Structures are given as C-alpha cells and as structure tokens.
Amino acid sequence: MVLYSPDGGDFFYVLNDETPPRPQIFRGSMDATTPVKQLFNKPVEATIIRIKPQTWHNGISLRTEIIGCREPISTTPVYRHFEVTLPPDHPSLCHDEMGLSNGSITDQQIKVSSERSARYGKKKVRLSSLSAWQPLSDSPTEWVEFDFLEPRDLTGVVTKGGRNGWVSAYAVKYSQNGKEWNPILDQKTQKEKVFLGNFDESSDQVNNFALPINARYLRLI
Numbered sequence: 001m002v003l004y005s006p007d008g009g010d011f012f013y014v015l016n017d018e019t020p021p022r023p024q025i026f027r028g029s030m031d032a033t034t035p036v037k038q039l040f041n042k043p044v045e046a047t048i049i050r051i052k053p054q055t056w057h058n059g060i061s062l063r064t065e066i067i068g069c070r071e072p073i074s075t076t077p078v079y080r081h082f083e084v085t086l087p088p089d090h091p092s093l094c095h096d097e098m099g100l101s102n103g104s105i106t107d108q109q110i111k112v113s114s115e116r117s118a119r120y121g122k123k124k125v126r127l128s129s130l131s132a133w134q135p136l137s138d139s140p141t142e143w144v145e146f147d148f149l150e151p152r153d154l155t156g157v158v159t160k161g162g163r164n165g166w167v168s169a170y171a172v173k174y175s176q177n178g179k180e181w182n183p184i185l186d187q188k189t190q191k192e193k194v195f196l197g198n199f200d201e202s203s204d205q206v207n208n209f210a211l212p213i214n215a216r217y218l219r220l221i
Helices: none
Strands: 002-005 048-051 110-112 144-159 172-175 205-220
Antiparallel strands (some): 172 205
C-alpha cells in the first residue's frame, strides 16, 4: 500500500477505482532483479510518500524509485485552444474490452492447449466467469489463444485468478495467420517480455503494452 501527505501531518491512502474506493494494493516484484512499474489511477500532490509492505517473499527487502513531476507545477488552470495531431505511427490508445466478458467473442474463437475438465474448460477463461480456465497440467507450455477474426489494434491484457490458484507471470505472443508468432518484447532489453500476473484469486491485474500491436490472434503463455 502507498500513503501520501501534503505536509507531513495527515496521511492518505492511494485508492483504487472501486465503488466505494479502498486502499490500493500494488503488485510488487516476482524476483530479485526485475523492476516493476506501478502507476496511480490519479496523480497525487504530496511532499511525503510512505510505502507499507503487505506481503513479501523471504522477508521485506525493497529498492524503489518514485515517478512524478521533478519540479512543482501550478495548480491554477490555464485555458488555451489548441489541436494535437498524432503521426500515423503513434495511434491514440484505446482501452475498450474486446468482447470476452460480454460474449461477442464466441467460444469458437477461443482455443486452449488443454483442459483439466469441462468444469474448468475454455469457456471459463472469460473475465466475467465465476470460475477460471485450468489446463491439464501446471506447466509453462500451456496457453490460451484468441481469434478476433480480423486484425485489431490491441493495447493490453486484464487477468484474474480462480479459487484453485492464479497465474503470477505470463508472456504474450501475437500473429496474423495463427501459424507464425511474434513475442511482445521488453522495450529496454528487446527480449521477450514477462508480464506480472495476479497475487490473489479476485483482483483484476491490468497490463498495458508499451506500444499497441495490430494482430488477428493473441496468445497468453
């Protein structure tokens, strides 16, 4: 959890976007070397930031950097009229759901590497499902795949676990033909990016891609 204070007196929790809002629990690192960036839903104005660890692996050990404005900014609104034009290679980001939750993506558009049983089959991979998809084995070779029927601009993934467990890390591949697959790469290392998944059975974990991808098929591994 993160708290902030404008003056060092009263402290306030950074809240999530639920109704009613509650203190946000941020996902930490999954190993000793990989940094994890977590952005607040809304900016906060503060002179002091306080981090309160809630869970840990082999003991509390922390390295951090705070992201924000290096210089104080004016809170007085300035009104100007202007237009912003994005070049063709920088399309505006969309965060619309692609249709898994509302059913516009059919079961036939979903493929999985295996199913533990019909009770935990591919139909349960939808975020709105009361349970969750489970493969035949707990192996990094298992995957789930989505066919959007035509190329779509994709900007991220939302995941949630189930009562019997959750995925703590995963990779993403995309394809135009369902045969040749490209991994989403880490912008710094140019190696396949590992996305942090969930830390419990009920929280949504949102991972945005550094750049939008255009693809017909998407596979989570």
